[in-house]
Amino acid sequence: MRDAGESPLLVAADTFRAAAIEQLETWASRLDIPIVSGRPDGDPAAVVFDAINAANARGNSTVIADTAGRLHTKGHLMDELGKIVRVTGRAREGAPDEVLLVLDGTAGQNAIQQARQFTKDANVTGLVITKLDGTAKGGAVFAIVHELGLPVKYLGVGEKADDLVPMDARAFVDALLPRAA
Known part of the structure; x- marks a missing residue:
């Protein structure tokens, strides 16, 4: 990504799984990529919203959000994923791009x-x-x-x-x- 001139920002929005935030922070450190992390049991959509605003302020061109793994049969978790997608559109018009x-x-x-x-x-x-x-x-x-x-x-x-x-x-x-x- 950086080879293509992008400046990514990682988002640790998996606030449910134990150690998920720390795991992504470790990868961010290894790859020398900035990261915005949520707090355990926090609202993943709020973390993504804050990260997009941070990326806009810092000049990051790409935001990559890691959300909790979920089963497609768990309705409430799928609803949460839909909320994350909607919130990205509020944080930046046209988002998510991908x-x-x-x-x-x-x-x-x-x-x-x-x-x-x-x-x-x-x-x-x-x-x-x-x-x-x-x-x-x-x-x-x-x-x-x-x-x-x-x-x-x-x-x-x-x-x-x-x-x-x-x-x-x-x-x-x-x-x-x-x-x-």
Whole structure:
């Protein structure tokens, strides 16, 4: 991102999971990226709102908010996600520019249901598929892309910062369906 001239700001808006804030603060420190953190059990939407205002004041060009992981079947948590999306629009007209859904590459067919519900509630614009460094193939991605028209933006192939890589469709398909020798 910084290679493209962006100046990101991270937002620790997962105020529910123990140690989530500290975990993102550790990544921010490793990557030398500023961060705005909420307090445990705080309102995630308020944290995101404050972070967007801070980014505007500091001149950060990109705000990346990490929210709590949630099951698509938990209505109150999905409502909260919708609130976060609405609040970003109040903090900056036209926001959010991008809403990325992070899907576990091992989730299989459940990922399709997740993508449907998250797209309905949070206007998802793209996907990040993780855990592709093991035996997971991420085959459900094809159904999601076909049905919802969502592009895959990034793939997670490990746990290091450099292991989040831009999607390369040819390499993905080649890994999923290796050619016979």
